[in-house]
Amino acid sequence: MKLTVQVRLLPTPGQAAALEATLRACNEAATWVSGVAFEKGVKRNFALREHTYVQVKERWNLGAQAAQHVIKKTCDAYATLKANLRAGNLCRPGSKRYREATEKPIAFRPQGAQPYDDRMLSWQMAECTVSVWTLSGRMKDVAFTAAPERLATLALYRKGESDLLYRDGMWFLNATCEVPEALPNTDPHDFLGVDLGVVNIATPSDGEIMAGHALNRGRLRERTLRAKLQRKNTPSSKRRSKKRRRKESRRAKDINHKIAKHVVAEAERTGRGIALEDLTGIRERVRLRKPQRATHSSWSFAQLGQFIAYKARRAGVPVVYVDPAYTSRTCAECGHIDKANRVSQAWFACRSCGFVDHADRNGSRNIRARAWELWRSGAQSTAPVPPPRQRGGTGRERSTTASGARCASPALYAG
Structure with a gap:
């Protein structure tokens, strides 16, 4: 089963400035991609890449992996919006809330979370540091901390992407872990x-x-x-x-x-x-x-x-x-x-x-x-x-x- 383990980053002032500039650029690019997807009616990942991939790399100086994740994040946001509309979570069609959600493209906050894969982020569990891609290049030795049980889960079961986010003056990484499940009890007595x-x-x-x-x-x-x-x-x-x-x-x-x-x-x-x-x-x-x-x-x-x-x-x-x-x-x-x-x-x-x-x-x-x-x-x-x-x-x-x-x-x- 998939669990999300959150660790807190402890960057130096210089590292924090680089992370902030990277998040701001990625979310600005995602907002632009969202506008293109809304205007052209193209909200699938590979189809949207044809319209935006080159411009995202050149205009915001993003790497190949970062540009792909920006486009994928935008497509996922529209998929979530579609699911919420279908489930009725945004009121009935024609209501003010429904119109606000559907009549304009999705906009991303300047400090919204950005996904990272193993090509952009590597973990050094023994030293409790990460090496992370930024607009200024690869930034090494960014310290992190978490509770001992979370660090143990991270070391044993981390698999897949991690999300970089900034909240209330603190930096976090949300790492995906594939944790084994216990054998289900198929014969409970009560x-x-x-x-x-x-x-x-x-x-x-x-x-x-x-x-x-x-x-x-x-x-x-x-x-x-x-x-x-x-x-x-x-x-x-x-x-x-x-x-x-x-x-x-x-x-x-x-x-x-x-x-x-x-x-x-x-x-x-x-x-x-x-x-x-x-x-x-x-x-x-x-x-x-x-x-x-x-x-x-x-x-x-x-x-x-x-x-x-x-x-x-x-x-x-x-x-x-x-x-x-x-x-x-x-x-x-x-x-x-x-x-x-x-x-x-x-x-x-x-x-x-x-x-x-x-x-x-x-x-x-x-x-x-x-x-x-x-x-x-x-x-x-x-x-x-x-x-x-x-x-x-x-x-x-x-x-x-x-x-x-x-x-x-x-x-x-x-x-």
């Missing part, structure tokens, strides 16, 4: 149901409730501070706002990684599979009052589901997505369905048999039962091999098993 929520991030069917109070308080604090800084609108407030960029998302990502690791480890230890709800399209289906919209929109259930899926594949644990309809209203003991069963956000009390339990734990037990029923009827693991990576965005492919279980291909991250 499933571990996981109910995903906003108040409680994840609730296993037989484990602890992983509350999200700290995360939600942090999100509220960051949202309040952002609004305060935006109202102030002074140079110092803008600097502070820029410094705090992505702090909330980094915290949420770290928590999701820890939860996913715990869930997968428990399922692997007990020889069970993992059952998740298929929450596709929930933001479009649910209507909320204005005070609840920001909290609901910042709910990162999709990211947590992706982390669980790829960690499960790496451990050989099967994952099944089930229909979430009425899991919060159904009694896990007698199967009685009633809206009145859900007494409050936290508690469930069956009106038929009198069974009382925490509402999220009751829901996770229903998810477990549905996954077990699907598996016994012939469903397979719904965490398949991910599709080829597309630059300029992430794509998600979906399929359906014979028994109706939904499949989602996760984007992969090392963690």
Whole structure:
């Protein structure tokens, strides 16, 4: 399976200036190539090379490999845009957002990521340095650092391209690694149901409730501070706002990684599979009052589901997505369905048999039962091999098993 391992570069001021000039030139060239592709209607790699390859090399002084990657990056961006349009991710045809995406060529940020292959970038793992191509020539001895486990993964399994990117004043390399998977467990004796929520991030069917109070308080604090800084609108407030960029998302990502690791480890230890709800399209289906919209929109259930899926594949644990309809209203003991069963956000009390339990734990037990029923009827693991990576965005492919279980291909991250 493919994983992306991120390492931080530690360039000297001279090396950083050369890297910045290279990124700026590559993205400027990609924006020009995008305009040609949009004007001529040619958005396939080899066909677009005939119109742009020579000009890109001569005008921006790029090497042969860099010029090809610039053209390929542009084609991948248009392929991602096409997939998003087909999936309805950019609203309906004719809407303002749809028109903005389709009526003008794609533009690349001056410091957008640039792909490098092994002809343009070489790794010296023992010295923790890389040799990287720039407009000023081959630049050697650029130091990098990462956590020990990431360095070990990089040394053993690195294969394919790496992306050079600049973010928040720091330089990074995202390296692709081909990591072997464990043998899949084709005969789990049960499933571990996981109910995903906003108040409680994840609730296993037989484990602890992983509350999200700290995360939600942090999100509220960051949202309040952002609004305060935006109202102030002074140079110092803008600097502070820029410094705090992505702090909330980094915290949420770290928590999701820890939860996913715990869930997968428990399922692997007990020889069970993992059952998740298929929450596709929930933001479009649910209507909320204005005070609840920001909290609901910042709910990162999709990211947590992706982390669980790829960690499960790496451990050989099967994952099944089930229909979430009425899991919060159904009694896990007698199967009685009633809206009145859900007494409050936290508690469930069956009106038929009198069974009382925490509402999220009751829901996770229903998810477990549905996954077990699907598996016994012939469903397979719904965490398949991910599709080829597309630059300029992430794509998600979906399929359906014979028994109706939904499949989602996760984007992969090392963690």
